[in-house]
Amino acid sequence: MSVFISHALNTGFRDEDVYITGLCHDIGFLIYGESFRYPEFIQNLEYHVSSEGVLSFDIFYTVDRFDRNCQHVLISSKILEYMGIVPAYCSRAILYHHSTTFPAHEDEKTVLMANIIRLADHISGTIRSARKLEEAVEQVRISVEKEDFPPALLKTGKDLVNDPIIFSSVFNEESGVDKFMESMLVDVKTFTRTAQIISLMLDYRSVYTRKHSLGVAKLSENLARELLTETDAVLMYLSGIMHDFGKIRTPLHILHKPGALSPGEMFVMKLHVVDAMKLLTSPRLTFPLRMAVMHHERLDGSGYPKGLKAKDIPFQARILQVADVYTALAEDRPYRKSLEPTRALKIVENMVRANQLDGIIYEKLREFVKNGYHLTGYEDLIEMITQKYTYDGV
Numbered sequence: 001m002s003v004f005i006s007h008a009l010n011t012g013f014r015d016e017d018v019y020i021t022g023l024c025h026d027i028g029f030l031i032y033g034e035s036f037r038y039p040e041f042i043q044n045l046e047y048h049v050s051s052e053g054v055l056s057f058d059i060f061y062t063v064d065r066f067d068r069n070c071q072h073v074l075i076s077s078k079i080l081e082y083m084g085i086v087p088a089y090c091s092r093a094i095l096y097h098h099s100t101t102f103p104a105h106e107d108e109k110t111v112l113m114a115n116i117i118r119l120a121d122h123i124s125g126t127i128r129s130a131r132k133l134e135e136a137v138e139q140v141r142i143s144v145e146k147e148d149f150p151p152a153l154l155k156t157g158k159d160l161v162n163d164p165i166i167f168s169s170v171f172n173e174e175s176g177v178d179k180f181m182e183s184m185l186v187d188v189k190t191f192t193r194t195a196q197i198i199s200l201m202l203d204y205r206s207v208y209t210r211k212h213s214l215g216v217a218k219l220s221e222n223l224a225r226e227l228l229t230e231t232d233a234v235l236m237y238l239s240g241i242m243h244d245f246g247k248i249r250t251p252l253h254i255l256h257k258p259g260a261l262s263p264g265e266m267f268v269m270k271l272h273v274v275d276a277m278k279l280l281t282s283p284r285l286t287f288p289l290r291m292a293v294m295h296h297e298r299l300d301g302s303g304y305p306k307g308l309k310a311k312d313i314p315f316q317a318r319i320l321q322v323a324d325v326y327t328a329l330a331e332d333r334p335y336r337k338s339l340e341p342t343r344a345l346k347i348v349e350n351m352v353r354a355n356q357l358d359g360i361i362y363e364k365l366r367e368f369v370k371n372g373y374h375l376t377g378y379e380d381l382i383e384m385i386t387q388k389y390t391y392d393g394v
């Protein structure tokens with residue numbers, strides 16, 4: 001919707017910038033909820049089912065009750081700035097997506113973008129959380145007048161709920177991701193930062209995996225640097241942060257089950273590898289995709305999803321397998337506490353003896369552990385993106 005409003009106003013903004021700003025404007029809300037106040041976040045998440053059977057969340061209500069200090073605008077803005085995929089005025093605009101006044105030093109583009117996001121947020125929130133569409137449209141027609149938008153934005157907002165052709169094209173359109181995919185060529189550094197944010201959200205979804213993706217990424221990177229080349233190290237870091245992307249769909253009650261998984265639950269758990277494959281296919285991330293698909297395979301053919309054997313598993317994928325097993329053992333699980341490094345190493349060694357994991361990589365890991373290798377998570381990044389801004393007026 002933000003892209004539609006931007007077009008209607010002839011802003012001249014790049015569509016992909018508007019799209020990404022709209023997509024990420026509340027991203028901090030999730031990280032805030034997941035990293036700090038998860039129980040309260042879940043408790044306050046009001047949802048209902050519309051007459052058409054569509055499940056929706058009442059975000060306004062949730063933001064009001066949960067995020068009293070508007071932390072989510074600060075964190076969202078900081079995250080977008082960190083990723084570096086849009087110009088600075090877009091990340092700054094997010095700071096004001098719930099504001100009707102702006103500090104004097106903010107430039108026109110920031111203010112305009114902030115108003116676009118606020119209008120789109122207001123209209124789509126009201127429409128999508130409505131039990132009855134006709135009531136929601138009426139509600140928007142009345143409420144948009146009271147929201148203190150500049151005249152041009154107010155007109156665009158009214159057009160949206162008065163013109164059935166415009167309404168239908170905005171609300172029934174498929175997700176715009178593919179439309180912008182071709183034009184989104186980013187460098188490795190920018191891409192890595194974006195992937196880090198996604199894996200941070202994944203890791204913080206569960207208290208048991210808060211160090212997982214980054215731990216696996218750094219260990220894979222370090223092992224590859226010692227055993228292969230610098231290029232492999234960079235690629236293995238990326239593969240590590242993305243290897244469990246598919247777990248974003250694994251239900252928490254399965255991740256948090258305090259005992260052995262039933263065969264059905266195990267099946268659902270195994271789907272994370274296939275889901276990772278789906279997620280990484282369309283952006284054509286060929287190498288991380290191959291790695292992610294193989295991270296639960298084992299050299300003796302006992303792994304999943306394909307039961308590949310040693311000859312079909314490249315050395316890089318073997319690195320990811322060792323790093324994944326060791327990191328998981330060093331983390332708390334609902335059914336056991338984290339294992340001491342030597343104890344975790346012993347289990348990896350047993351898996352090497354059973355011809356499941358690679359012996360050369362194990363030897364390097366053993367050397368790392370002997371020298372006091374320490375697994376770390378996203379603490380630094382969390383600290384950075386949750387720091388208070390010093391901008392005036394916020």
Ligand SMILES: [Fe+2]
Nearest residue numbers: 025026097098
């Ligand atoms: Fe918001």
Ligand SMILES: [Fe+2]
Nearest residue numbers: 243244272295
């Ligand atoms: Fe996994």
Ligand SMILES: [Fe+2]
Nearest residue numbers: 216243244324
């Ligand atoms: Fe994993």
